[in-house]
Amino acid sequence: MASRIDVSIEHRGPEPEPPGKHPNTCPSCHSHYRDEELDESLWVCPQCGHHFSVRARRRVDQLADRGTFEEQDKDLRSADPLAFFDLRAYSERIAEAEMATGLGDALIAGAASIERRPCELAVMDFAFMGGSMGSAVGEKFARACERAAEKGVPLVCVTASGGARMQEGILSLMQLPKTVAAVDLLHQKPAAFISVMTHPTTAGVLASFASLGDVIVAEPGALLAFTGPRVVQQTTREKLPEDFGLAESNARFGHVDAIVPRPELRPYLGRVLALFE
Amino acid sequence: MTESTEGTAEQLRLRERLARLRDLPLLRGVGVSGELSRLQHQIDRIAEEPSADEVWRAVELARHQDRPYTLDYVERIFDDFIELHGDRSFADDAALVTGIGRFNGQTVALVGHQKGRDIRERTHRNFGMTYPEGYRKAMRVMELADRHRFPVITLVDTPGAYPGVVAEQHGQGGWIARSQLLMLRLGVPTVSCIIGEGGSGGAVAIAVADRVLMQENAIYSVISPEGCAAILWRDAGEAKKAAAAFKPDAVHCLELGVIDGVVPEPPDGAHENMDAAAELLGESLGIALDDVKKRDPKARRRERSEKFRRMGIFLE
Numbered sequence: 309m310a311s312r313i314d315v316s317i318e319h320r321g322p323e324p325e326p327p328g329k330h331p332n333t334c335p336s337c338h339s340h341y342r343d344e345e346l347d348e349s350l351w352v353c354p355q356c357g358h359h360f361s362v363r364a365r366r367r368v369d370q371l372a373d374r375g376t377f378e379e380q381d382k383d384l385r386s387a388d389p390l391a392f393f394d395l396r397a398y399s400e401r402i403a404e405a406e407m408a409t410g411l412g413d414a415l416i417a418g419a420a421s422i423e424r425r426p427c428e429l430a431v432m433d434f435a436f437m438g439g440s441m442g443s444a445v446g447e448k449f450a451r452a453c454e455r456a457a458e459k460g461v462p463l464v465c466v467t468a469s470g471g472a473r474m475q476e477g478i479l480s481l482m483q484l485p486k487t488v489a490a491v492d493l494l495h496q497k498p499a500a501f502i503s504v505m506t507h508p509t510t511a512g513v514l515a516s517f518a519s520l521g522d523v524i525v526a527e528p529g530a531l532l533a534f535t536g537p538r539v540v541q542q543t544t545r546e547k548l549p550e551d552f553g554l555a556e557s558n559a560r561f562g563h564v565d566a567i568v569p570r571p572e573l574r575p576y577l578g579r580v581l582a583l584f585e
Numbered sequence: 586m587t588e589s590t591e592g593t594a595e596q597l598r599l600r601e602r603l604a605r606l607r608d609l610p611l612l613r614g615v616g617v618s619g620e621l622s623r624l625q626h627q628i629d630r631i632a633e634e635p636s637a638d639e640v641w642r643a644v645e646l647a648r649h650q651d652r653p654y655t656l657d658y659v660e661r662i663f664d665d666f667i668e669l670h671g672d673r674s675f676a677d678d679a680a681l682v683t684g685i686g687r688f689n690g691q692t693v694a695l696v697g698h699q700k701g702r703d704i705r706e707r708t709h710r711n712f713g714m715t716y717p718e719g720y721r722k723a724m725r726v727m728e729l730a731d732r733h734r735f736p737v738i739t740l741v742d743t744p745g746a747y748p749g750v751v752a753e754q755h756g757q758g759g760w761i762a763r764s765q766l767l768m769l770r771l772g773v774p775t776v777s778c779i780i781g782e783g784g785s786g787g788a789v790a791i792a793v794a795d796r797v798l799m800q801e802n803a804i805y806s807v808i809s810p811e812g813c814a815a816i817l818w819r820d821a822g823e824a825k826k827a828a829a830a831f832k833p834d835a836v837h838c839l840e841l842g843v844i845d846g847v848v849p850e851p852p853d854g855a856h857e858n859m860d861a862a863a864e865l866l867g868e869s870l871g872i873a874l875d876d877v878k879k880r881d882p883k884a885r886r887r888e889r890s891e892k893f894r895r896m897g898i899f900l901e
Binding site for chain 1 (some may be wrong): 832895
């Protein structure tokens with residue numbers, strides 16, 4: 309049995325779009341929008357409230373006060389320490405993701421203010437190799453923690469990740485204790501850590517820093533699970549509850565402090581940051 | 586490695602690797618104990634890049650049905666051992682055992698995954714796949730150890746944390762994270778050894794220690810070879826290729842700076858001679874523990890954090 313187990317950390321890139329299906333079509337009610345319309349509604353479906361995935365830079369624009377975000381460690385990049393090659397070379401996958409997203413890796417971080425409260429802001433991007441965490445993501449997150457601790461400001465981190473980046477092998481697993489050690493620094497200071505979990509926050513990221521927020525906030529409908537529903541179903545043959553692993557289920561079982569719809573997120577974070585000041 | 590190519594990058598790498606090996610207190614310790622030929626064998630093995638077949642052999646041996654499990658070692662290494670049960674909240678997870686015992690004349694706390702030997706025990710032990718209750722039990726015992734200044738030894742052997750509905754509902758991810766955090770905060774010396782499968786988050790949850798060792802034929806990985814193959818090759822049958830690509834064997838883990846030392850096994854693997862395997866493991870654990878015990882608690886804690894903070898390879 310053990311050999312069949314598809315162990316916990318899974319990640320896939322975004323599912324390929326079926327031909328003819330536009331990314332701006334709501335998967336829930338099939339309404340279709342132009343980019344500007346979705347920008348206006350913060351990428352929440354005006355018809356049914358479905359929360360679309362938000363790219364990292366767009367998320368920064370949604371949360372940070374205009375012009376306050378100063379990105380750090382822009383030039384930090386993933387290496388390919390194992391010379392990993394599956395059907396394609398990892399180095400090729402990184403280059404392609406960089407071209408496609410315009411990002412150096414799956415997390416951007418820097419100083420910002422939210423509702424005029426200074427903080428460090430780190431945001432993950434699922435479009436970069438499924439938001440997976442390799443050495444570059446771990447290092448950028450750890451440095452964001454260090455800057456926050458040094459300045460004595462809170463860290464706000466918005467996660468969207470399938471888990472550890474298996475192309476970096478065991479080093480990607482080591483980003484779990486590494487980011488946990490970084491959060492420990494915040495806890496010791498203490499500097500507040502606000503974890504905002506968005507769809508999806510799973511596996512290695514859920515099993516490390518994301519779960520250690522002083523306050524944990526989730527977006528509606530987000531999948532927040534150590535093991536995703538597909539693997540749980542395949543491995544255990546259990547019948548899954550309809551809301552398996554969703555933010556709502558996590559709230560019911562006590563794993564998150566609040567589910568905050570995207571339009572309310574920025575004012576909510578403003579209030580939280582004010583209380584920690 | 587051919588002798589004729591002088592000063593190639595590969596030779597340089599080999600030389601560096603050997604230099605690092607000589608600094609390893611564990612290997613020196615094994616040598617002192619009269620296991621010179623074994624030491625030589627191990628150096629020879631480590632000096633060479635393991636082939637795909639060797640990596641796969643480690644995968645097979647790490648999962649061998651007769652491989653010694655945590656309690657097999659406890660029985661042989663500890664002079665006395667009292668198992669402690671339950672997470673004081675909800676359940677007693679049999680996939681992970683905890684307790685206090687006598688090791689080299691001192692009381693230590695022990696945390697270790699436990700697989701089952703026959704089908705009944707395997708089901709009872711859930712194949713060594715822990716629920717959040719298991720990590721909570723581990724944390725409770727580590728806190729006890731911290732209060733009473735008992736060093737903590739953890740033995741890692743799990744395919745991964747249990748991927749089930751109830752485990753998720755009980756907060757699997759969060760407890761794995763909190764267990765790591767607790768291990769970083771412990772004031773007492775901590776030593777971990779991967780004794781079989783070091784499967785992903787379920788393994789690292791109890792492996793954030795001052796010294797992390799790996800048995801010669803253990804594996805430590807972010808995902809199972811089958812899982813990796815299913816995702817990246819879209820075919821679980823390509824597990825051997827996947828294992829060769831992500832290199833979960835002890836030699837590679839040592840090279841990548843993820844572990845601090847390799848614990849030798851009897852020539853054909855730990856399952857061939859449990860007593861000998863236990864002796865070698867006990868010796869290595871003892872050396873590692875003595876080594877970290879010398880540091881004062883504050884410095885030890887800081888060095889532990891810094892060690893994990895440094896892990897990873899990136900470009901800048």
